Amino acid sequence: MYLFMAPGLFYFLLFVYFPLAGNIIAFKDYSPFIGIRESPWAGLANFERLFTDPLFSQALVNTLQIETLQLIFAFPAPLLLALLLNSLISESVKRSIQSIVYLPYFLSWVIVIALWQQVFGGAGVINQPLRDAGIDPISIMDNPSFFKFLVVLQSMWKEIGWGTIIFLAALTKIDMQLYEAAAMDGANSRRRLLDVTLPGIRSIVILLLILRMGSMFSTGFEQYFLQRNAVGPDAAEVLDTLVYTLGFQSGQWSFGAAVGLVRGLVAAFLILFANWLAKKFGEEGLL
Amino acid sequence: MxxxxxxxxxxxxxxxxxxxxxxxxxxxxxxxxxxxxxxxxxxxxxxxxxxxxxxxxxxxxxxxxxxxxxxxxxxxxxxxxxxxxxxxxxxxxxRAILGGGVVSRALQVSFGLTLFGTALQMIFTATMAYGLSRTTVIGSKPVLYIVLGAMIFSPGMIPSYLLVKELGLLNTYASLIVPGLVSAWNLIIVRNFFMNIPRELVDAARIDGANDAQVFTQIILPLSKAVLAVVALFYGVSIWNSFFNAILYLNETSKWPIQLVLRQYVLQGTNLASAEGLQSGAAPPPAETIKMAIVVIATVPILLVYPFLQKYFTKGVLTGSIKG
Structure with missing residues (x-):
């Protein structure tokens, strides 16, 4: 039995826990030429710098703003779509729409952005006709002040299907007799929504909300990295891309690792906090 | 009404x-x-x-x-x-992009990585899930906590990079597979599925003298085809789509997987005609058309597995993982 667990366990120790310990370089002044062991200790200097570094505060603000927008707009969208689909009578229409909205979830960010570029880009479906007509094109894909809404829209486009399918699965599990009984008692469709449907999917909504909260500080890297050049770092630098910029582009390995460590710790705290909160509300929680 | x-x-x-x-x-x-x-x-x-x-x-x-x-x-x-x-x-x-140039190469790399990588990931995931599914085994609980810990803490980009570098894996295909070999989420999904397999089946096999390995290959695996198929598809899709690892760990363009080629020639607009050696001969297809053909080619494999993904996702994994 232990032989079965050994290879996987070895992977987790070597590629998750060992590099976790490698975060020690955040407390050093790491130089690739002399290695981790020989690099001098820096104490908390890298962390003190977080408070004064304008790049960090900019990335932090961007991350928080984007995540707040995601929570407000992108989180409820699949719930609304699932409720709409659930109210349809025809199973085949329901299923076809599910298949269509779920598809982009499996496309890579590179492809998603290439598709958006074709529609909204400078030479895209919207702007080319404007240009041909001699009107100034509308800057959408490369507009720093619109960027935060753009990434939320892109995320919605890519990910709405995933949430929809999960919510729909939860909706179909609600006992039809509850609806019937409610209707008999004179509850109209709005009352049934509030008193039967929403309580019925409460726990799955809370579970997904936990997952969302937990990933708040790990917005993902690719979507921002790929569009960073088009809109500039002021609008597009988030914590994940800042770690890359600091470490891989300007060689500030230790400071980059400090940013990464803070990000990771806050993310871990958020997951545990959300999990605790869910249990407090009497839900099963995640862990 | x-x-x-x-x-x-x-x-x-x-x-x-x-x-x-x-x-x-x-x-x-x-x-x-x-x-x-x-x-x-x-x-x-x-x-x-x-x-x-x-x-x-x-x-x-x-x-x-x-x-x-x-x-x-x-x-x-x-x-x-x-x-x-x-x-x-x-x-x-x-015809232009499949003629054996940059794009064809990248497609080969991505196909190879996806097939080989997914196989490796499935072996590691299924065996470990089997070990973890037997809660009576002493030590399986701490190991489970190690896995759950990996869901909460991520090591971060820079320490992971330094590890890959120390192991001498930079600029190898292994660097695109090994650092993400087992996904804790997929592991838990498979484990939950294994745990729901009726104990009597395992016990009966044991009485007939089957050992752990035989129970695994002859009882557990055949009964779990659906969940294994979904998890394999998840792994496969994520390798096919992966971009981040390649950006960090590869520096030779000849080893690029398709997603990096996509970014270089489609998003950044590097001229592919010269890279593919298309200038010679008759007028090459318009640049925009070539770009779109790359996007389509990179999407086709996803479209091919999509019906299976959808079918099994809603059936097996979803219910299992939500309960878990």
Whole structure:
């Protein structure tokens, strides 16, 4: 039995826990030429710098703003779509729409952005006709002040299907007799929504909300990295891309690792906090 | 409202209800409106239909458009405007990129990585899940906590990079697979599935003298085909789509997987014609058409597995993981 667990366990120790310990370089002044062991200790200097570094505060603000927008707009969208689909009578229409909205979830960010570029880009479906007509094109894909809404829209486009399918699965599990009984008692469709449907999917909504909260500080890297050049770092630098910029582009390995460590710790705290909160509300929680 | 309730319940001569005969006649499983559900007014119906149509168009339009572009000829491209049906469709762009240059190479790399990587990931995931599913084994609990810990803490980009570098894996194909070998999420999904397999089956095999390995290969695995298929597809799709690892760990362009090629030539607009050696001979296909052909080619494998992904996702994994 232990032989079965050994290879996987070895992977987790070597590629998750060992590099976790490698975060020690955040407390050093790491130089690739002399290695981790020989690099001098820096104490908390890298962390003190977080408070004064304008790049960090900019990335932090961007991350928080984007995540707040995601929570407000992108989180409820699949719930609304699932409720709409659930109210349809025809199973085949329901299923076809599910298949269509779920598809982009499996496309890579590179492809998603290439598709958006074709529609909204400078030479895209919207702007080319404007240009041909001699009107100034509308800057959408490369507009720093619109960027935060753009990434939320892109995320919605890519990910709405995933949430929809999960919510729909939860909706179909609600006992039809509850609806019937409610209707008999004179509850109209709005009352049934509030008193039967929403309580019925409460726990799955809370579970997904936990997952969302937990990933708040790990917005993902690719979507921002790929569009960073088009809109500039002021609008597009988030914590994940800042770690890359600091470490891989300007060689500030230790400071980059400090940013990464803070990000990771806050993310871990958020997951545990959300999990605790869910249990407090009497839900099963995640862990 | 009135005619709907009639539709469902009014008996018709012959003793059956109309709705049930309809079912048989149409031979499909479309459900009828429940008795208690009011039919929405015409305003509401129109609003719903419009919303859904708009959503479908928003989701499909970019994909259809890119597909059409990839088949369009020089003449179509020169005419400009919105191409949804190319007048003289041509495969020139596909011929150009599949002719053995940069894109063909990247496709080979990505296919190889996906097949080999997924196989490796499945072996590690299934064996460990089997170990973890046997809660009576001493030590399986701490190991489970180690896995759960990996869900909460991520080591971070820089320490992971330094580790890959120390192990001498930089610029190897292994660096694109090994650092993400086992996904804690997939592992837990498979474990939960294994745990729901009736114990009696395992016990019976044991009485017949089967050892752990035999139970695993002859009882557990055959019963878990559905969940293993989904997890394999998840792994496969994520390797095919992966971009981040390649950006960090590869520096030789000849080893690039398809996603990096996509970024270089489609998003950043590097001229592919020269990279593919297309200048010679007759006029090459328009640059825009070639770009779109790369996008399509990179999407096709996903489209091919999509029906399976969808079918099994809703069936097996979803219910399992939510309960877990």
């Amino acid at each position: 009135a005619n709907v309730t009639q539709d469902v319940t009014t008996p018709i001569p012959g003793g059956t209800t109309r709705v049930s005969t309809n079912w048989f006649r149409r031979g499909r499983t479309d459900s009828a409106r429940p008795v208690w559900m009011e039919e929405p007014g015409p305003m509401m119906k129109t609003a719903k239909a419009l919303t859904l149509i708009v959503i479908v168009i928003i989701m499909l339009f970019p994909m259809v458009y890119v597909l059409a572009m990839s088949f369009s000829s020089q003449a179509d491209a020169a005419r400009g405007g919105l191409i949804l049906f190319p007048q003289s469709p041509t495969l020139d762009a596909y």
